[in-house]
Amino acid sequence: MNKYTEDDLREELKTKEYEYGFYTDIESDTFPVGLNEDIVKAISLKKEEPQWMTNWRLEAFKAWKEMTEPEWANVHYVKPDFQAISYYSAPNSKPKYNSLDEVDPELLATFAKLGISIDEQKKLSNVAMDVVVDSVSVATTFKKTLGEKGIIFMSISEAIKEHPELVKKYIGSVVPQKDNFYAALNSAVFSDGSFCYIPKGVHCPMELSTYFRINQAGTGQFERTLVIADEGSYVSYLEGCTAPSRDENQLHAAVVELIALDNAEIKYSTVQNWYPGNAEGKGGVYNFVTKRGLCETNAKISWTQVETGSAVTWKYPSCVLKGDNSVGEFYSIAVTNNYQQADTGTKMIHLGKNTKSTIISKGISAGKSQNSYRGLVKISPNADNTRNFSQCDSLLMGNECGAHTFPYIEAKNKTARIEHEATTSKIGEDQIFYCNQRGISTEKAIALIVNGFSKDVLNKLPMEFAVEAQKLLEISLEGSVG
Amino acid sequence: MLKIKNLHASVEDKSILKGINLEIKPGEVHAIMGPNGSGKSTLASVIAGKEDYEVTDGDIFFEGQDINELATEERAHKGIFLSFQYPVEIPGVSVTNFMKTAINETRKAKGLEDMPAKDMLKLIREKAELLEIDRKFLSRSLNEGFSGGEKKRNEIFQMAMLEPKLAILDETDSGLDIDALRIVANGVNKLKSKDNAVLVITHYQRLLDYIVPDFVHVLYNGRIVKSGTKELAHELEEKGYDWIKEEVNA
Numbered sequence: 194m195n196k197y198t199e200d201d202l203r204e205e206l207k208t209k210e211y212e213y214g215f216y217t218d219i220e221s222d223t224f225p226v227g228l229n230e231d232i233v234k235a236i237s238l239k240k241e242e243p244q245w246m247t248n249w250r251l252e253a254f255k256a257w258k259e260m261t262e263p264e265w266a267n268v269h270y271v272k273p274d275f276q277a278i279s280y281y282s283a284p285n286s287k288p289k290y291n292s293l294d295e296v297d298p299e300l301l302a303t304f305a306k307l308g309i310s311i312d313e314q315k316k317l318s319n320v321a322m323d324v325v326v327d328s329v330s331v332a333t334t335f336k337k338t339l340g341e342k343g344i345i346f347m348s349i350s351e352a353i354k355e356h357p358e359l360v361k362k363y364i365g366s367v368v369p370q371k372d373n374f375y376a377a378l379n380s381a382v383f384s385d386g387s388f389c390y391i392p393k394g395v396h397c398p399m400e401l402s403t404y405f406r407i408n409q410a411g412t413g414q415f416e417r418t419l420v421i422a423d424e425g426s427y428v429s430y431l432e433g434c435t436a437p438s439r440d441e442n443q444l445h446a447a448v449v450e451l452i453a454l455d456n457a458e459i460k461y462s463t464v465q466n467w468y469p470g471n472a473e474g475k476g477g478v479y480n481f482v483t484k485r486g487l488c489e490t491n492a493k494i495s496w497t498q499v500e501t502g503s504a505v506t507w508k509y510p511s512c513v514l515k516g517d518n519s520v521g522e523f524y525s526i527a528v529t530n531n532y533q534q535a536d537t538g539t540k541m542i543h544l545g546k547n548t549k550s551t552i553i554s555k556g557i558s559a560g561k562s563q564n565s566y567r568g569l570v571k572i573s574p575n576a577d578n579t580r581n582f583s584q585c586d587s588l589l590m591g592n593e594c595g596a597h598t599f600p601y602i603e604a605k606n607k608t609a610r611i612e613h614e615a616t617t618s619k620i621g622e623d624q625i626f627y628c629n630q631r632g633i634s635t636e637k638a639i640a641l642i643v644n645g646f647s648k649d650v651l652n653k654l655p656m657e658f659a660v661e662a663q664k665l666l667e668i669s670l671e672g673s674v675g
Numbered sequence: 676m677l678k679i680k681n682l683h684a685s686v687e688d689k690s691i692l693k694g695i696n697l698e699i700k701p702g703e704v705h706a707i708m709g710p711n712g713s714g715k716s717t718l719a720s721v722i723a724g725k726e727d728y729e730v731t732d733g734d735i736f737f738e739g740q741d742i743n744e745l746a747t748e749e750r751a752h753k754g755i756f757l758s759f760q761y762p763v764e765i766p767g768v769s770v771t772n773f774m775k776t777a778i779n780e781t782r783k784a785k786g787l788e789d790m791p792a793k794d795m796l797k798l799i800r801e802k803a804e805l806l807e808i809d810r811k812f813l814s815r816s817l818n819e820g821f822s823g824g825e826k827k828r829n830e831i832f833q834m835a836m837l838e839p840k841l842a843i844l845d846e847t848d849s850g851l852d853i854d855a856l857r858i859v860a861n862g863v864n865k866l867k868s869k870d871n872a873v874l875v876i877t878h879y880q881r882l883l884d885y886i887v888p889d890f891v892h893v894l895y896n897g898r899i900v901k902s903g904t905k906e907l908a909h910e911l912e913e914k915g916y917d918w919i920k921e922e923v924n925a
Contacts, residue, residue, distance in 0.1 A: 621763070622726075622727075623763050624763045624765060626725055626726070626747060627759065627762065627763045627765075628765075628777075629724075629746070629747035629748045629751065630723050630747055630748075630751055630756075630757050630759075631751060631773070631777040631780075631833065631837070632748050632751035632752050632777050632778075632780045632781040632784065632837070633748060633776055633777055633780045634748050634780065635748075637776065637780060641765070641768055641772075641773070641776055642765055642768070644767070644768070645765055645766055645767025645768035645816070646766065646767055647767070648767040649767075
């Protein structure tokens with residue numbers, strides 16, 4: 194008999210991962226593959242949810258069964274087999290690695306480039322932590338500060354138990370269960386996510402990012418986020434991480450709902466860096482996300498996103514400007530390299546009078562990737578004196594990638610003022626030569642040009658995060674020219 | 676400093692330089708003149724190391740080293756600077772940020788730490804004054820919406836910041852009015868020393884009234900067909916290039 198080598202083992206693990214769509218581990222508590230009513234009930238039971246939540250999930254499942262996967266996006270992929278996925282895997286408390294030495298050196302090199310601290314690196318790559326007095330005490334301090342202001346910030350599972358009245362009132366109020374195929378799926382099977390409530394008149398004293406990053410490194414496959422800013426409150430929320438997420442789950446379908454009540458403001462920033470697949474386009478995460486915010490009178494919601502990861506992205510953070518004088522903003526940088534495909538943009542639905550929206554989208558395509566902006570500006574008949582400004586810029590690198598812009602405008606009120614600007618440019622050899630001549634290497638030159646191109650959006654990110662995002666752009670485009 | 680021997684170069688299989696010989700010593704100012712299409716800008720690009728140009732024969736030595744195999748940025752790190760005839764725009768990147776990157780990349784190549792922000796600001800202020808550049812100008816996007824004069828002045832400002840050993844000025848006078856020309860020329864003259872050298876490439880002699888060359892070479896059909904002192908430039912101004920062509924073709 195042939196000797197069973199380490200290579201054979203690795204090969205076998207690879208196939209297993211593919212077969213089950215996630216990392217198999219005896220320690221984890223995992224449901225069998227497939228989706229039916231019993232699975233939905235079982236998820237709810239496992240999470241010890243109240244009956245109303247179980248029913249809500251079941252309604253969603255019922256709707257989902259009748260729906261078909263959308264095909265209008267400018268992306269091509271093999272559709273996932275929804276019956277081949279396991280919909281529940283309990284978080285594994287046991288660390289995957291004992292020390293950083295066991296972690297993929299390439300991943301560590303990326304962490305180092307991003308300037309992520311050793312402790313955080315351990316957390317992110319699922320390495321057993323030493324006693325980290327610092328971050329624990331910092332987290333405790335945060336918790337105390339937030340608690341004093343009456344801010345609720347916890348996992349959505351906890352919130353369902355501890356604040357059922359709030360969850361019940363708002364979940365699905367912006368993104369209904371039946372909204373779309375992926376939102377319905379998420380509503381039926383969401384694993385966990387975050388819940389945040391800012392009470393009336395409270396200005397959240399810190400970026401919720403800081404807290405978030407220390408406490409929650411891993412996210413689930415079907416994440417659900419609900420942020421409620423009560424009247425006159427303010428919160429800046431940061432989701433994701435610049436660190437690469439090597440998630441073995443191929444399909445991610447998150448839902449994010451934001452509710453900004455009268456005079457409230459929510460600033461929601463995202464950095465998405467899911468595994469994009471390898472240079473040949475194998476593997477990689479499908480990211481099908483539904484994000485929407487509701488603005489009541491004088492409220493404001495800003496979405497800022499930096500998208501560099503995922504093999505396929507389908508994502509349109511939107512604002513429903515229901516209240517008069519409300520404001521919606523969307524600032525986006527989407528980078529695609531190699532074989533990545535992104536179809537992303539926003540919807541600005543103007544319902545109230547004097548509502549204003551701004552859209553700044555920067556798409557950067559390299560390699561053989563396809564990058565599409567898709568946006569809708571809709572002005573309802575009663576929305577007098579609304580204004581929209583959209584700017585969509587595309588930057589191409591090389592001759593094999595594509596940039597596409599699909600702006601849709603539906604204006605049903607004559608007083609609306611809508612402006613749309615679009616540009617497409619290419620990083621020219623002349624620009625590169627110019628930089629080279631000044632002593633700047635080609636790699637650095639590209640980073641410089643890309644950062645210049647993205648500046649208007651990078652400026653909208655919270656300071657500390659902007660620096661990381663800038664480095665992330667550099668890393669994402671490494672090796673894309675020459 | 677720069678020694679070019681029997682240099683032949685072509686672009687897309689079209690032979691442009693056909694045997695250039697040129698030696699530039701520290702402290703010298705050389706001018707290359709010639710009619711359109713004689714290969715002046717090609718020579719500048721080849722010295723700087725532009726990839727599109729293929730050196731088919733001959734050598735370029737810089738400070739005794741054969742630089743033919745060096746990348747453009749490595750040549751820049753060694754102290755070769757090219758003031759472009761048509762400087763490119765880089766939207767969103769300020770002049771200051773661009774210079775900061777260029778200086779620190781060059782320092783990195785030499786194994787030095789980044790220049791401290793305080794020193795950088797001091798240097799920028801100093802050089803901006805030298806070239807009569809408004810500080811507001813420095814926060815604008817590189818060359819974006821710059822007038823022709825502003826672009827050229829910005830080139831010389833970069834030269835002042837980078838303090839090269841050899842500065843090649845490719846048609847720096849084109850598109851400049853007389854005041855801008857004077858400012859640019861004054862800047863170059865102030866930066867001149869016994870340790871560095873300047874190679875001025877120009878179509879007209881007018882710039883040479885301000886930047887006075889030690890040697891003037893006439894480039895025609897890919898070869899240096901005549902060399903002399905600044906008097907040669909005046910002669911060309913008076914008589915045009917036809918007599919040179921006739922001499923060569925005779």
